[in-house]
Structures are given as C-alpha cells and as structure tokens.
Amino acid sequence: MSQAIVLELTEEDNRNEVRCDKCHSPYAIDPAKRKKTSGDSLPKPRFRKRLDVETNKVLILCNKCGLKMSRLKKRPPKKPLPSDEEKNCYLEEAKMFAESLAETLQDPDAKTLFCPNVKSNPCGCLQRYIKGGEEDFAKIPERAFFLMSLLKNAKDLSTEKMHTASSSGVSGNSSVKSDAILCRGIGNRHSKMFEEFVLSNRKFLREQLKLCERASQKVLLYSNNFLHKELKSMKNQRVERKSSKYAKMKPIAELASISCCKDQCGQQAITQPDMLETWRLSAQEGQREARRVIAEMLTPSSGSKSNCYRFISSVTGCSFTTICSVNNHLKKTSGSMDPPEHGLKKWWRENPKKIRRKEGPSTKKSMKTGDDEDVLELEAAVVDSDLMTPRSSLPPPPYETVLCSKESVLQASEKELSGHMGFPSVGKSTLLSNLAGVYSEVAAYEFTTLTTVPGCIKYKGAKIQLLDLPGIIEGAKDGKGRGRQVIAVARTCSLIFIVLDVLKPLQHKKLIEHELEGFGLRLNKRPPNIGFRKKDKGGINLQQLVTQTELDLDMVKTILAEYRISNADITLRYDATSDDLIDVIEGNRVYIPCIYLLNKIDQISIEELDVIYKIPHCVPISAHHKWNFDDLLEKMWLYLKLIRIYTKPKGQLPDYAAPVVLHSDRRSIEDFCNKLHRTIAKEFKYALVWGSSVKHQPQKVGKDHILNDEDVVQIVKKV
Structure with missing residues (x-):
C-alpha cells in the first residue's frame, strides 16, 4: 500500500x-x-x-x-467461507476416515473420532494428530488407542450424574434396592469426577495436541454450556468466556502512550491506574454499569476536565455512539448518572392501559358525559361487587375442566371446571404443555402467560379441561396485578392444584393460602358444623352441644353486633373458633380441596425428597421431565371424588369407552338421568343395574338408588 x-x-x-x-x-x-x-x-x-x-x-x-x-485503502476482502458442497465433502471424508479407524481398532465408538469444525475452514485437527507425519505412520494405532481411552473414561464418568443407593450413602433401608436410582442429583449436572477429568484433559488436548474446541468436545464428551457454567466441584476454576471486545483492549499501563487529546487524558494511566482498573472491571459487568462508568468519566471532578471520547473508549471498550448517548442523557437530566429508562417501560408509563367495560345502550350516554376518573371508579366498584357473586345462570360446560397459573393452581369444579393459579415462574406453563399436549409459551422471565391458554386431558374416561391463567403476586386479594379477577375463577372450581417451586422457600405456600383465603376460599377444609338462623325477635339464643374453648355468649354477641344482628339462633355442634362463626355469618365462603404440586424435584437430593413426601396434600413432580405424573393424576381423581357409570343399551354390550362421570355426592339414578337429559327422569320407569351397588346381577332399582364406581346402568322408560 x-x-x-x-x-x-x-x-x-x-x-x-x-x-x-x-x-x-x-x-x-x-x-x-x-x-x-x-x-x-x-x-x-x-x-x-x-x-x-x-x-x-x-x-x-x-x-x-x-x-x-x-485516505487509507480498504482492507482486502476476507477469504470466502467454504460452500455447502465443500463442507459436505470434508465431512464425508472425515466420516470415512473414522469408519476405517473403527474397523482397524474393532471399536464402533471410534466412528466419532473426527473434527467436525468447518465454520471458516475445514479444520481436520483430530485427523492430523491421529495420522501424524510420514515417519510416525506406525504410531497411528497408539495415538488412536490413547484418544479412545479418554473417550471411554469420559463416557463412563458422564453416566454418574445419577446417584445410586450405594453412592449416595443410604444404608439400612431394605425397601430400597441397591441398584435403584434414587435421584438425579442437582438437575442434569455431571459428577465431580467428570468435571475434574474434563478440566484436566481439556488443557492437555488444547495446548499439547493442538486440537480445536469442537474436537476436544468429541473426545471428552462435554458441551459449550459445561465450559461456562458454575462448577460444583471447582467454583474458583470456572472456564470464563471472554468477549473479543475485551480481549483486544490494551492494558491500563499502556494507555499512557495514547495521544488522545490536548488535555493528555492518557496520563491518568500513570497517576491513577487503580481507578482506571476499577472502571474497566465495572464496565464489563453489564450495560447499565458501563453507562454509569461512562457518566462518571464524563463528569468533571476536583477542577479537572472531563475525559475525551477516545480515552473513555480505551478504558471501557464502549463505542463512540454509546458514549455520545450517555453524554446527551447527562445534558438532558442535568448530570444524572442513572441510566435512562427503558424505552418500553417509558412508553407504558406514558400510555397507560385504560380498562373499559362494555356499556349498554342505556348507559352509553351517561358514561360519555362523566369524567374519566368517575367512570373508572364506577367500573371498579361494579367489578369488585361481581367478583364474589357466583353466576348460576351460566350453563355448565360438557366436560371436566382444570385451571393453571404460575407458582400455580390447578382446579376442577362441580360444573366440571378446573385450572392453575399462583406466583410466576414455577413451571406452570411447562406442566400444561406436557400434561395436556398444548403449547403454552415458556420463557426465562416472569409473567410470560398474559392470557388464558386452554387444554384438555382425558383420564379414566373423563375429560378434564386445563386453563393456564396469568400469574398472581403478593397482594392479589387486594387487587394488585388484577389478582382479584384471576382468583375469582377459582371460586367456581372443585379442586385446586397449587404449583410451587421446590427450590424456593416453603413460605410461598403460606403466602398463596393467605391470598386465596383473603378472597373467601377455604382450602382442604369442611364447612363449619354451626347452625345459624336469623329471626325477628327473641334476642341471641346460643346452644353449645360440646364444650367450647374460645366461643362463649359474650364473644358471640360481640361478633353478631359487628354485623348488626341482634336476634338469631346459633347452635355450636363442635369446638368452633371465631373465624368459623364469621365464615358462617358471611355465607359466601367456598370450601375447595387442594393439592400442592412441588415442581422441579430433579434439582433436589433424595433426603430432601423424603421430607417433602411428609407434607400433607402434597405431590412432588418434575414438569420438565414428566416425573410422577401418574401419582398426580391418581390423586386428582381421588380429590375430585368422581365416579364412572357405564350405559348399556337394550340387547347390546355396555359402552366402556364413554362413561358418564358423576360426583360422589350426587350419584343416584335420578342424578344419572339428569346428567344424560332432563326429559329422561320424567319418562323413567325403572333401571337395571350391574355392579357393586346391588346384590343381584342385574337388579331392578328406582330413582333413589345410590350408584357406585363403574356400575352398569340400563334405563327403561314408560311406554
């Protein structure tokens, strides 16, 4: 040039x-x-x-x-990348070499001994090492056997991520087989011996044998994620991934030779090297820290001028565009060093969502004339008043349903409805996807699910619908994050599955229970056996059938005075509390059974799993690996209290493919007829029943007969 x-x-x-x-x-x-x-x-x-x-x-x-x-001439163009044909040709030759090597060594594992790196140029480092030079042709089997020994050892050690009873130290338990797998350790992490083996031999392959990273991975059977994750055996020897931007930066001591500006900013490398080193390390922690460092370097201090762009770029590694953006932000905010607000957050703050209900023809005019604040307050009051009021006018769906949400709740109702609710990021969407076979978005951030995602499963002939609801937060019962609208769905259900993250504190279980109970839901409780009847006169009449430890006449009168009730009959049939009496007086409490699903058990030890099993109403699962789904479905069926009744047409075999699902509290012949069609009960004459609910097979019964699970029924109508 x-x-x-x-x-x-x-x-x-x-x-x-x-x-x-x-x-x-x-x-x-x-x-x-x-x-x-x-x-x-x-x-x-x-x-x-x-x-x-x-x-x-x-x-x-x-x-x-x-x-x-x-002006300087442009750099010569880089060497063009290999085409697809060249890549395929190289890979075919490499595979042929590996196959011939496998035949020579009589070991099929040797088919993997070739370098697959063809990103910029065909590498072939592994093949070159095995072949060697012309003089070392006789040592090919020796070098191949050496690599195969490393491959065999890595293969054996990689399978030790599952701990057996002998390796985990469990002894004296005759119920556990010696070769039974107890747990998978911490997720899919490898053992300590495998980590030490890879770290020691990788250095030898890379530095001594001059193999590339892809070839080393072929021999030692590790992944890219293994290099850059926190190792449980050698946390201080983690293989760090360094960006090329930081690798090309000059050391702080050499910045003094930079001729950046007339103020000679580079002389700070001699006078204040520790401060520059601190700035550089802080800038490498993330974008927000880098912008704070740039703002600090642009701000004059102790009478000195601010640093120039070139010197700031040499210290932090940031581009001139980033430095200029920070400088403009400093001018707009009068020297504020905090990074600017994210553009999307700023847009949502400037353009808040205005929730409006669909108004009818009679209210449209009045809604337009009122102020926006009054309209929102009116709508909020209507929503709050409607949340805890069940809508009995809606017909039940024709199948069982289950709802879902994050640290979640899975439910099923008397109207055959079920679902998930709870805190964010506990594996609720993964559970729905693997259980129902539908797609629900999964991401590494919270509140991924913003709308309801339906799904349906079929278990023991019953269709159970799953609804993936948005996550709730602490304070949901008070309206935070539209939690009242989400929790209101649970009031119509007959079973709740609270999905919890097993790695998070068990305090989250109490937080969700507190949120649901604050909205009128009582989990795994029965309605209080307390008689309460208002009357016009006569005062407070209290009857205690058993000895009471908390409630007496004065306490009952105090509670009723809060509700302005001065005449009532109260019968206490068990040792009740003041909360039970308040629930009876309110009359809007819903008592729902609940199962706690402790997710991510693949990341805990067997000892912790044994402790978890002792928690009542608990089923430990792994939604990602589909572990213990059988126990989950079996316990769901048990808590739903459903029974299957098979129909039998006259002169034909029973239909075992599509049973009629009834609740155990409503399983009479009349309930069975109403489940099929309401007109059948009017034309009912008698029924023939086969099963455990009758003495004779078959037996003629009437409408009041109580059916058992898996009974066969044939209805005979009037002529």
Whole structure:
C-alpha cells in the first residue's frame, strides 16, 4: 500500500498556473462548492503536494484528489467461507476416515473420532494428530488407542450424574434396592469426577495436541454450556468466556502512550491506574454499569476536565455512539448518572392501559358525559361487587375442566371446571404443555402467560379441561396485578392444584393460602358444623352441644353486633373458633380441596425428597421431565371424588369407552338421568343395574338408588 507525505507548496508554485496531475483541474477547489461569504474575499486555495512512494514522484493534486490519496485503502476482502458442497465433502471424508479407524481398532465408538469444525475452514485437527507425519505412520494405532481411552473414561464418568443407593450413602433401608436410582442429583449436572477429568484433559488436548474446541468436545464428551457454567466441584476454576471486545483492549499501563487529546487524558494511566482498573472491571459487568462508568468519566471532578471520547473508549471498550448517548442523557437530566429508562417501560408509563367495560345502550350516554376518573371508579366498584357473586345462570360446560397459573393452581369444579393459579415462574406453563399436549409459551422471565391458554386431558374416561391463567403476586386479594379477577375463577372450581417451586422457600405456600383465603376460599377444609338462623325477635339464643374453648355468649354477641344482628339462633355442634362463626355469618365462603404440586424435584437430593413426601396434600413432580405424573393424576381423581357409570343399551354390550362421570355426592339414578337429559327422569320407569351397588346381577332399582364406581346402568322408560 502506498504512503502519502504532505509537502508545503512554495509561493512560486502558487503564482504559476498549475493543474492537478490526477484530474487536470485548474482549480484547487471546485468554485461551485466553495462557500460564498459577504465582506472580504476568501484567500485563494492552494494545491496539495503528495509524495507517491511507489513512483517516488511528487504529485500536485487538487483538494479532492489529495484527500482521496491520503485516505487509507480498504482492507482486502476476507477469504470466502467454504460452500455447502465443500463442507459436505470434508465431512464425508472425515466420516470415512473414522469408519476405517473403527474397523482397524474393532471399536464402533471410534466412528466419532473426527473434527467436525468447518465454520471458516475445514479444520481436520483430530485427523492430523491421529495420522501424524510420514515417519510416525506406525504410531497411528497408539495415538488412536490413547484418544479412545479418554473417550471411554469420559463416557463412563458422564453416566454418574445419577446417584445410586450405594453412592449416595443410604444404608439400612431394605425397601430400597441397591441398584435403584434414587435421584438425579442437582438437575442434569455431571459428577465431580467428570468435571475434574474434563478440566484436566481439556488443557492437555488444547495446548499439547493442538486440537480445536469442537474436537476436544468429541473426545471428552462435554458441551459449550459445561465450559461456562458454575462448577460444583471447582467454583474458583470456572472456564470464563471472554468477549473479543475485551480481549483486544490494551492494558491500563499502556494507555499512557495514547495521544488522545490536548488535555493528555492518557496520563491518568500513570497517576491513577487503580481507578482506571476499577472502571474497566465495572464496565464489563453489564450495560447499565458501563453507562454509569461512562457518566462518571464524563463528569468533571476536583477542577479537572472531563475525559475525551477516545480515552473513555480505551478504558471501557464502549463505542463512540454509546458514549455520545450517555453524554446527551447527562445534558438532558442535568448530570444524572442513572441510566435512562427503558424505552418500553417509558412508553407504558406514558400510555397507560385504560380498562373499559362494555356499556349498554342505556348507559352509553351517561358514561360519555362523566369524567374519566368517575367512570373508572364506577367500573371498579361494579367489578369488585361481581367478583364474589357466583353466576348460576351460566350453563355448565360438557366436560371436566382444570385451571393453571404460575407458582400455580390447578382446579376442577362441580360444573366440571378446573385450572392453575399462583406466583410466576414455577413451571406452570411447562406442566400444561406436557400434561395436556398444548403449547403454552415458556420463557426465562416472569409473567410470560398474559392470557388464558386452554387444554384438555382425558383420564379414566373423563375429560378434564386445563386453563393456564396469568400469574398472581403478593397482594392479589387486594387487587394488585388484577389478582382479584384471576382468583375469582377459582371460586367456581372443585379442586385446586397449587404449583410451587421446590427450590424456593416453603413460605410461598403460606403466602398463596393467605391470598386465596383473603378472597373467601377455604382450602382442604369442611364447612363449619354451626347452625345459624336469623329471626325477628327473641334476642341471641346460643346452644353449645360440646364444650367450647374460645366461643362463649359474650364473644358471640360481640361478633353478631359487628354485623348488626341482634336476634338469631346459633347452635355450636363442635369446638368452633371465631373465624368459623364469621365464615358462617358471611355465607359466601367456598370450601375447595387442594393439592400442592412441588415442581422441579430433579434439582433436589433424595433426603430432601423424603421430607417433602411428609407434607400433607402434597405431590412432588418434575414438569420438565414428566416425573410422577401418574401419582398426580391418581390423586386428582381421588380429590375430585368422581365416579364412572357405564350405559348399556337394550340387547347390546355396555359402552366402556364413554362413561358418564358423576360426583360422589350426587350419584343416584335420578342424578344419572339428569346428567344424560332432563326429559329422561320424567319418562323413567325403572333401571337395571350391574355392579357393586346391588346384590343381584342385574337388579331392578328406582330413582333413589345410590350408584357406585363403574356400575352398569340400563334405563327403561314408560311406554
């Protein structure tokens, strides 16, 4: 590449008429592009002289040609990447080499001994090492056996991530088989011996044998994630991933040689090297920290000027665009060093969502004339009043349903409805996807599910619908995060599955119970056996059938006075509490059975799993690996208290494929007829029943007969 040297023109050259040696222009600057100013005329522009190193001649050039010559030429284009045909050809040759090696060694595992790296150029480092030079041809089997020994050891150690009874230290338990797998350790992490084996041999393969990373992975059977994750055996020897931007940065001691500006900012590398090193380390922690460091370097302190852009870029590794953006932010905020607010958060703050209910024809005019604040308060009051009021006018769906949400709740109702609710990011969407076979978005951030995602499963002939609801937060019963609307769905259900993260504190279980109970739901409790009847006169009449430890006449009168009740009959049939009496007086409490699903058991030990099993109403599962789903479904069926009744047409076999599902509290013949169709009960004459609910097979019964699970029924109507 030619170099250009600027030479000063003499006065004689300016007087004589000269032309550019490149474009032969008589003007140093194009007159059409010169700026015209009023007043004194500008001095006559001068031509430039450039020394061309290639020809060793001094060229007289105009301004345009002189600047073009002094600019650096573009870098030569990089070598083109290999085409798909070249990649496939290399991989085929590498596989043929590995297959021939496997035949020579009589070991099928040797088929993997080839380098698959063809990103920029076909690597072939593993093949070159095995082949060696022409003189080392006889040592090919020796080198191949060495690599195969590493591969065999890595393969054996990689399978030790599952701990057996002998390796986990469990003894004296005759119920546990010696070769039974007790747990998977901490997720899918490998054992300590495997980590030490890989770290020690990887260094030898990379430095001594000169193998690339992909080839080392082929031999030692580790992944990219293994290199950069926190190792449980050697936390201080983690293989860190360094960005190329930080790898190319100059050390702090060499920044003094940078000629950045007239203020000589680079001299700080001599006077304040510790402060610059602290700034560099902080800038590498993340974008927010880097912007804070830039703001600190741009802010003058103790009478000194701010640092220039080039010096800041040399210290932090940030681009001029980022530095300019921080500088503009400092000017707008009068020197605030906090990073600017995220654009999306700022947009949501400036454009809040306004919730509006669909108004009818009669209210549309009044809604338009009122203020926005009054409208929102009115709508909030209507929503709050409707939340705890069940809508009995809605017909039940034709199948069982189950609802879901994050640290979640899975439910099933008397109207055949069920679902999930709870805290975010506990594996609720993963549970729905693997259990029902439908797609529910899963991500590494909270509140991934924003709308209801339905799903349906079929278990023991009954269809159970799953609804993936948005997650709730602490304070949901008070309206935070629209939690009241989400929890209100649970009031219509007959079973709740609270999905908890087993790695998080068990205090989350109490928090969810507190949120649900604050909204009128009572989990795993029966309605209080307390008689309560209002009357017009007669005062408070209290009957205690058993000895009471908390309630007495004065306490009962105090509670009733809060509700302005002065005449009532109360019968206490068991040792009740004041909360039980309040629930009976309110009359809007819903008593629902609940099962706690402790997710992510693949990340705990067997000892912790034994403790979890002792928690009542608990089923430990792994939604990702589909572990213990059988116990989950069996316990769901048990808590739903459902029975299956098979129908038998006259002269035909019973239909075992599509049973009629009834609740155990409503399983009479009349309930069975109403489940099929309401008109059947009116035309009912008698029924023939086969099963455990009758003495004879079959037996003629009436409408009041109580059925058992898996009975066969044939209905005979009136003629």
